[in-house]
Amino acid sequence: MKEDGIELIKDGKRLDGRGFDELRPIKIEVGVLKRADGSCYFELGDNKVIAAVYGPREMHPRHAQDAKMAVLKYRYNMAPFSVEERKRPGPDRRSVEISKISREALEPVILKEYYPKTEIDVYVEILQSDAGTRTAGINAASVALADAGIPMRDLVSSVAVGKIDGEVVLDLNAVEDNNGEADMPIAMIVRRNTITALQMDGRMTKEEFEKGLKLAMNACRRIYELQRTALIERYSEM
Amino acid sequence: MVYKVVIPGDFISDAADRAGEGTYVEDGKVYAIRYGVVDEKEEIKVVPFVGKYMPSKGDVVIGKIIEISFPYWIVDIGSPYEARLHMSEAPADKKIEFGNMHAYLDIDDLMVAKVINIDTLMRIDLRLMEDFQLGGAGRLIEIPHTKVPRIIGRKGSMIKMLKDKCKCFIFVAKNGRIWLKGSEEEMDIASEVILMIANEAHTSGLTDRVAHFLDSYSNKIRKGIER
Structure with missing residues (x-):
């Protein structure tokens, strides 16, 4: 917002020197946890996220079982030290909502019918946050699910676009998110060109929305390639 | 021979009629459903790196007794589902009845068993394989x-x-x-x-x-x- 005196775009570049369609640097590590069936460490700029997958395993409580398919559980949780001011630990309105939309973003690709009466647990822990943690969480969870050997039709990739100083830009960081006009995270199945999650906070015109969506979908393709490379390389070292 | 590593959703082949385990067919094309390596000898299969064991009829498994619930022993076979072994599977001369099942097989005992039936509710029935006694130190x-x-x-x-x-x-x-x-x-x-x-x-x-x-x-x- 201009009245705060923060200028988010200078000479066609953003505060951290990125162009409008540039992602923050991404780092993916597969199989970082020994006890989990599948895991992934994901870095998106200053976001640091770890995802762990357990199961399919016996579902408890029993009455919540589905006789036809597995139940997917997703827990998004921010560490108290992940943000500048200490976050009160435990689930809150925000993390419950993010858990729900993230679960729904992943559900369409998982073949839950393979494991009736079981549950698949996905735990996403945010170790450090710098805006865009839900997208980083979905990316990490999707790789961790593949690593756990869960049958899936595709991977899911996710990224956010937003509007700052009147421009549509990709992958907002915390400063841009707090001082910008809009933020829109999406998740998609790259090969099928299908959107599985889309949220918007703020206002954008129809043209800006369409431009942003295109930007985000292209970025998802790049993220997908990185996820794929990380998984392939894990078993190609030897 | 070089193994080809695939991830879920990877395109493998156009030969939809040869699609086997670990794959799915969409628009006449074969895609991987699991993270693993491709095996194209006869059927096109994806052999996963990891994954939970899903029992199938005829499998010989090593199980651990985790519960005794008359007339069954409840057995952990390392899959998402518990298996059960009926009292009548014990040798006839053992005279197993209510209250003394633990005398033949107690909790934490290991045994070799064959999967004889799996129903739609994923109840798994086992048969003891008497020739494989896991007795003694091992x-x-x-x-x-x-x-x-x-x-x-x-x-x-x-x-x-x-x-x-x-x-x-x-x-x-x-x-x-x-x-x-x-x-x-x-x-x-x-x-x-x-x-x-x-x-x-x-x-x-x-x-x-x-x-x-x-x-x-x-x-x-x-x-x-x-x-």
Whole structure:
């Protein structure tokens, strides 16, 4: 917002020197946890996220079982030290909502019918946050699910676009998110060109929305390639 | 032979009629459903790196009794579902009745059993394999069940070599549990080699490397004795 005196775009570049369609640097590590069936460490700029997958395993409580398919559980949780001011630990309105939309973003690709009466647990822990943690969480969870050997039709990739100083830009960081006009995270199945999650906070015109969506979908393709490379390389070292 | 690693959603082939386990067909094209390696010998299959064991009829598994609930023993077979063994599976001369089931098989006991039936509710029925008593001192090791074919090898070549060179009793069950019986030293070698095979199951030339490893190991031991 201009009245705060923060200028988010200078000479066609953003505060951290990125162009409008540039992602923050991404780092993916597969199989970082020994006890989990599948895991992934994901870095998106200053976001640091770890995802762990357990199961399919016996579902408890029993009455919540589905006789036809597995139940997917997703827990998004921010560490108290992940943000500048200490976050009160435990689930809150925000993390419950993010858990729900993230679960729904992943559900369409998982073949839950393979494991009736079981549950698949996905735990996403945010170790450090710098805006865009839900997208980083979905990316990490999707790789961790593949690593756990869960049958899936595709991977899911996710990224956010937003509007700052009147421009549509990709992958907002915390400063841009707090001082910008809009933020829109999406998740998609790259090969099928299908959107599985889309949220918007703020206002954008129809043209800006369409431009942003295109930007985000292209970025998802790049993220997908990185996820794929990380998984392939894990078993190609030897 | 170079193994091709695939991730879920990877395109494998156009031959939809040959699509096998671990794949799905969409618009006449075959895609991977799991993270693993492609096997295109006859059917196009994806052999997953890991994954939970799903029992199928006829599998021989090593189970652990986790509960006694008359008239069943509830057995953990390393899958997402518990299996059950009916009281009548005990030998007829044992006179099993309510209250004394633990006298024949107690909680935490290990047993070898065959999966005889799985119903739509995923209730798994077992039959005791009497010829395989896991009595006495031995060692149980667990590997991902997806690596079991690699431990066995083509026409049993790998397991035969392990048995010859380690000189200890090795029983490999379908659910990835392996029972070893022999001297401490023999079991150490055997478990080390088996874990090595499980870790490198996706690489080629494994049989030769394992043979080499076993030879150098036995040389080391012989030298140790001479000294």
